Amino acid sequence: MPVQTNQSLSVDCAVFGFDGESLKALLIERPTYNALDRLKLPGSMILENETLPEAAYRVLEEATGLRKRDLYLKQMEIFSDPNRVSGDELEWINRKHGIRTVRVVTVGFYALLKLDRRTTDYTSSKGARWVTVDVIQRLAMDHKEILSTALGHLCREMQQSPVAFELLPKKFTIRALQRLFEAALGIEIDNRNFRKKMLSSGFLHATGEKEQGVAHKPAEYYTFDRSAYRRAVKDKLRMNWV
Amino acid sequence: MPVQTNQSLSVDCAVFGFDGESLKALLIERPTYNALDRLKLPGSMILENETLPEAAYRVLEEATGLRKRDLYLKQMEIFSDPNRVSGDELEWINRKHGIRTVRVVTVGFYALLKLDRRTTDYTSSKGARWVTVDVIQRLAMDHKEILSTALGHLCREMQQSPVAFELLPKKFTIRALQRLFEAALGIEIDNRNFRKKMLSSGFLHATGEKEQGVAHKPAEYYTFDRSAYRRAVKDKLRMNWV
DNA sequence: TTTTGTTTGTGTACGTTATACGCTAACAAA
């Protein structure tokens, strides 16, 4: 078998946001397509002299209006099935870019951002939609598979490092933090033990501000103390599989 | 900037083995090169109609004689610096394959295998060398970076899942298991607590066989009970960053 | 034959962390 030539490399990003209740993914709508293939993940071909992370940040800025410093980006895996893009989709790509590629290998990224009014306004002006992840049934090409993979990566990483805070506003209640874990991991957590664990970590900083206008005891707002976390870098040996 | 064309995709594999004392990586020797660029990781261009994992398994079988079922393979990250391969190295590749690529993006894999006599015989007949990882100073192109990245992935994964057993023979002593953790993670572990932890997991099965001819109390051989591990799939919520 | 060095393997003690759950406080809305 000869060495593959005339191939293209692309990036596709699963972009996650959290609205306080459920985990959402950002989907791009392609109006000319039929219902089944209408929605896809934000993505792009890689350009000359551009690394993959650079391409991903370019895609994300175009889709969300947010720049590198407001995004958490992580490379996950590569989707290299020789036929993952073929037929109409391959033609669409070749026509769009004026190239003649026979194969598109894509690198999956996932991104986390803080969903606020400005961002949702921007995305909807671009014809993109935030969809609750558990109701997403099907996407164009193999993008559903990429999204599922990203969700798996997110769940694992949320338990290994404090990425959850990338999805929350600067100030958040412990309730919001808990709901995020519950929504992403699909579990229920005891509020009292969760609160105890989070506060005892020393990474949460009480702001003194409280919720207003809620029909229950108002909760205090906290911020994530990143420098305290870094100071406590735990290089403890923990065999988490035992 | 135009879409990148004339690019190539390759796989490079960091292959790890353990000889009971130290962690080794498999390096390919290129006789015609000078000392600095002489050693590289096993790797290859991707062929037509071949996925990346398929390409990696092909490379590994060529380098070690081992097939898919005897290897543990994992994709890690992608190295996409536009200039990671240029000049002489790029010419070498183009000449070797009769192509005219301007850019080579590589996907880093790491592989684990059980180092035995048969495998070392095979690799040395292929002009490859097993080198203790901490003495590797420099490799061709960016392969040193790929190897370091792989080592990081291995260390992390060894603490998250029982991959250590992929590096040990079917029957091993607890001492060997401990030495592997010590060598890979660069730490010292209390033998008594380590033994307790491992045995209490229920994943080790005592064979009844003992070491022979050793100048100390002979240790029992154990096997890893993979099915017991799978049965105990711990989907426990553990926030390891707290 | 005895001693020495080395590693296996058992056991104990103690502090930390996880988990289950009772209870009061504070708010809006009924």
Next chain:
DNA sequence: TTTGTTAGCGTATAACGTACACAAACAAAA
């Protein structure tokens, strides 16, 4: 005033991590 809801504190107990004492088993040296 009552009701529903969530915040936030506390307590008991089991599970786990860590430090370390010590006997047993072997080969090789004395």
